[in-house]
Amino acid sequence: MTKFPISLWVGLLMTILFVMAAAVSFFWTPYDVRELDIASRFIAPSFSHLFGTDHFGRDIFSMIMVGARNAIGVSLLAVGIGIMIGVPLGLWAAATRTYGGGFIDEILMRTNDLIFAFPSLLMAILITAVFGPSAINAIIAIGIFNIPVFARISRGAALSLSSKEYIMAARVSGKGMVRISYEHILPNILNLLIVQATIQFSIAIIAEASLSYVGLGSQPPDPSLGRMLNEAQTMIFFAPWLVYFPGGAIISMVVGLNLMGDGLRDLLDPKTNKAKEEDVVA
Amino acid sequence: MIRLIIIILSVIFYPNLLSAQNKITIGLQMEPPNLDPTAGAASDIDEVVYGNIFEGLVRIDQYGKIQSGLALSWDISKDGRSYVFHLAEGVKFHDGTDFDAYDVKFSFNRARAKNSTNAKKYIFKPIVMIDVFDSFTIMITLDHARSDFLFNIGLGDAVIVGEESAANNVYNPVGTGPFKFKRWIRGERIELIANDQYWGGAVWLERVTFKFITDPLSAYTAMMAGDIDAFPNYPAPENLFLFEIDPTFDVIVGLTAGETILSTNNKSAPFDNILVRRAMAYAINRQEIIDGAMFGNAVPIGSHFAPDHPYYVDLTALYTQNLTKARALLKEAGYEQGFTASLKLPPPIYARRTGELIAYQLAKIGIDLKIENMEWAQWIDQVLRHKNYDLTIVSHVEPMDIVIYANPNYYFGYDNKDFQKIIDDIDHSNDKAQTEKLYQEAQRKIADDAVNGYLFQLGKYGVWKKNLMGMWRNYPIRANVLRDVYFAEAQ
Numbered sequence: 215m216t217k218f219p220i221s222l223w224v225g226l227l228m229t230i231l232f233v234m235a236a237a238v239s240f241f242w243t244p245y246d247v248r249e250l251d252i253a254s255r256f257i258a259p260s261f262s263h264l265f266g267t268d269h270f271g272r273d274i275f276s277m278i279m280v281g282a283r284n285a286i287g288v289s290l291l292a293v294g295i296g297i298m299i300g301v302p303l304g305l306w307a308a309a310t311r312t313y314g315g316g317f318i319d320e321i322l323m324r325t326n327d328l329i330f331a332f333p334s335l336l337m338a339i340l341i342t343a344v345f346g347p348s349a350i351n352a353i354i355a356i357g358i359f360n361i362p363v364f365a366r367i368s369r370g371a372a373l374s375l376s377s378k379e380y381i382m383a384a385r386v387s388g389k390g391m392v393r394i395s396y397e398h399i400l401p402n403i404l405n406l407l408i409v410q411a412t413i414q415f416s417i418a419i420i421a422e423a424s425l426s427y428v429g430l431g432s433q434p435p436d437p438s439l440g441r442m443l444n445e446a447q448t449m450i451f452f453a454p455w456l457v458y459f460p461g462g463a464i465i466s467m468v469v470g471l472n473l474m475g476d477g478l479r480d481l482l483d484p485k486t487n488k489a490k491e492e493d494v495v496a
Numbered sequence: 497m498i499r500l501i502i503i504i505l506s507v508i509f510y511p512n513l514l515s516a517q518n519k520i521t522i523g524l525q526m527e528p529p530n531l532d533p534t535a536g537a538a539s540d541i542d543e544v545v546y547g548n549i550f551e552g553l554v555r556i557d558q559y560g561k562i563q564s565g566l567a568l569s570w571d572i573s574k575d576g577r578s579y580v581f582h583l584a585e586g587v588k589f590h591d592g593t594d595f596d597a598y599d600v601k602f603s604f605n606r607a608r609a610k611n612s613t614n615a616k617k618y619i620f621k622p623i624v625m626i627d628v629f630d631s632f633t634i635m636i637t638l639d640h641a642r643s644d645f646l647f648n649i650g651l652g653d654a655v656i657v658g659e660e661s662a663a664n665n666v667y668n669p670v671g672t673g674p675f676k677f678k679r680w681i682r683g684e685r686i687e688l689i690a691n692d693q694y695w696g697g698a699v700w701l702e703r704v705t706f707k708f709i710t711d712p713l714s715a716y717t718a719m720m721a722g723d724i725d726a727f728p729n730y731p732a733p734e735n736l737f738l739f740e741i742d743p744t745f746d747v748i749v750g751l752t753a754g755e756t757i758l759s760t761n762n763k764s765a766p767f768d769n770i771l772v773r774r775a776m777a778y779a780i781n782r783q784e785i786i787d788g789a790m791f792g793n794a795v796p797i798g799s800h801f802a803p804d805h806p807y808y809v810d811l812t813a814l815y816t817q818n819l820t821k822a823r824a825l826l827k828e829a830g831y832e833q834g835f836t837a838s839l840k841l842p843p844p845i846y847a848r849r850t851g852e853l854i855a856y857q858l859a860k861i862g863i864d865l866k867i868e869n870m871e872w873a874q875w876i877d878q879v880l881r882h883k884n885y886d887l888t889i890v891s892h893v894e895p896m897d898i899v900i901y902a903n904p905n906y907y908f909g910y911d912n913k914d915f916q917k918i919i920d921d922i923d924h925s926n927d928k929a930q931t932e933k934l935y936q937e938a939q940r941k942i943a944d945d946a947v948n949g950y951l952f953q954l955g956k957y958g959v960w961k962k963n964l965m966g967m968w969r970n971y972p973i974r975a976n977v978l979r980d981v982y983f984a985e986a987q
Contacts, residue, residue, distance in 0.1 A: 250788065434855075450713070452738065
């Protein structure tokens with residue numbers, strides 16, 4: 215086993231930090247994020263309010279904890295949708311191609327291309343605008359655009375595996391395409407999927423923040439990092455902490471996930487590992 | 497010698513030192529959908545054209561008073577039914593055609609015609625006859641005396657248009673005003689130039705540009721960069737103090753005719769129950785809303801009436817926050833456990849912020865509000881048109897619009913015979929003291945019934961360069977009349 219890459223450590227640490235903050239926020243935050251107190255608004259970062267307070271006197275630190283929880287929740291579910299629908303579709307497409315025909319493969323992949331052709335954020339805005347802004351609709355909108363990503367990745371990987379001897383052996387022994395996909399192909403492309411899921415997760419965080427920035431994500435009074443940024447816009451000149459901390463939170467979450475994804479790829483992806491070994495040999 | 501050189505150089509490089517600035521750029525948040533004030537409801541139209549391009553028989557000044565306009569004077573018959581207007585002579589429309597009594601007759605007939613798209617046809621409804629005596633004298637006869645007729649024909653919906661140009665006013669407005677329409681770059685700006693032939697005398701400004709800046713942050717940076725000379729109604733009250741500490745700007749907090757209210761669907765349960773509405777009124781803390789949402793820059797109201805109007809009665813003490821009373825009323829209504837309702841909010845900052853505070857305040861008595869933020873188009877369709885809502889927050893910017901409560905089909909769903917009777921009496925009143933008494937009765941009636949939650953009068957946050965004079969302080973009607981606006985000589 216190769217040793218843990220440094221980027222994985224850093225990324226993992228940052229991600230765990232936010233996941234823990236989000237988890238803790240379920241039963242404890244320094245202040246109640248629903249409690250408005252006009253008298254204590256715009257308090258600069260201090261010991262009592264670590265990240266300061268906003269225009270309604272809410273504690274920014276508490277809001278970021280809950281906001282991170284919402285962002286992680288939305289992204290987790292959205293990526294989940296992508297995996298649950300995208301991976302089976304990709305494996306199905308690959309299987310129909312391997313088993314002759316490939317007509318279904320064509321249909322699935324061209325539909326994939328069609329969805330890919332639309333700028334995903336624009337479509338997400340369209341979906342939430344039509345069905346009304348809410349966290350659920352944001353999840354669905356982001357989730358839909360995760361489907362083709364996972365479908366394409368799993369199809370490609372499955373196709374490259376299909377000519378391997380052990381797949382041949384499984385076919386010869388009479389296993390059907392569903393069982394082969396499930397028992398032999400899926401475990402062998404899992405590493406690719408994990409790496410991709412991490413990257414998609416960070417993209418989903420940005421998408422959630424963007425949607426709530428334009429007011430189409432979770433609705434008030436639920437705190438959301440994107441909306442915090444939006445509301446702080448006009449106050450940036452006299453209360454800059456309203457922008458620094460939510461913005462910093464989004465950036466660190468995304469950077470952390472990306473570093474983790476990079477690290478995981480170095481660790482798990484056989485191709486890059488092999489390439490490194492070859493480098494050493496050469 | 498050196499002094500002379502300095503003077504010559506400064507004249508070359510700063511020609512403005514010799515003559516005061518005569519170009520103005522005005523920032524507005526909303527772009528009008530078209531430019532014909534007689535064919536659209538949007539007050540954004542009036543903000544550009546009222547008193548600048550178009551004029552009416554009378555005009556409303558910045559204090560809400562009626563002044564002479566195209567009609568220099570008028571006589572009202574004893575029974576209050578007939579108005580004889582004496583019109584200004586020698587007035588020309590921007591296209592060169594002459595203005596006379598026939599244009600008045602045409603404009604009013606056009607506005608009250610069956611196929612008219614005028615948003616306030618009620619202004620013209622009482623007219624039974626229009627008689628042109630001669631080119632500059634016209635008599636208008638009403639069905640009965642109306643106390644508000646003169647004010648109403650001062651509104652943007654009753655401006656005088658030319659017969660030859662009326663059809664094109666939507667995109668190429670032609671009026672009699674001190675400024676002529678030059679061009680409109682959609683999504684960016686509208687340009688006007690001074691009308692040399694203006695009948696009311698010369699104006700100070702040569703060129704006027706209205707720039708449309710939706711985003712409050714961009715509005716702030718544009719002001720600070722000097723791209724804009726005046727923002728008659730600056731959208732973000734939290735930034736006002738930044739302009740106040742800047743020596744180049746004046747900040748004038750005036751009043752609008754905009755009653756900001758928690759509109760309540762009186763037809764849908766549980767809001768059809770007066771006890772529930774009163775409970776809500778007791779749960780609301782106006783001062784907290786004004787401080788939290790408007791940064792202290794607003795005046796509390798207790799009914800649907802502008803506090804600067806002479807007929808105003810202060811009813812803010814009728815319901816003050818009293819949670820025990822509110823809970824008791826809810827219990828009496830059978831909602832001891834509270835209930836869940838939706839709160840649909842249109843885009844303006846005041847609505848969004850007030851909404852969060854209202855949701856917080858009502859949560860204390862167990863009313864759980866689900867906030868839904870919407871765009872204007874959605875809001876107009878769902879709330880205003882289809883009355884598909886529980887609660888919403890909006891500012892009613894029309895002047896003297898307490899009459900809307902008499903319309904049972906309006907989106908409040910308030911159908912009260914007593915109130916309708918009061919408004920009908922006001923309609924027929926020809927006596928000032930009587931009218932005042934009736935208006936006060938009307939204010940008390942809707943406050944007592946807690947038809948809506950009455951929150952605050954929307955302020956007008958004027959921000960402009962210190963040497964800019966003559967801008968309107970208040971918005972009795974939505975208008976930025978630039979006739980008397982000028983830049984003081986630079987020192």
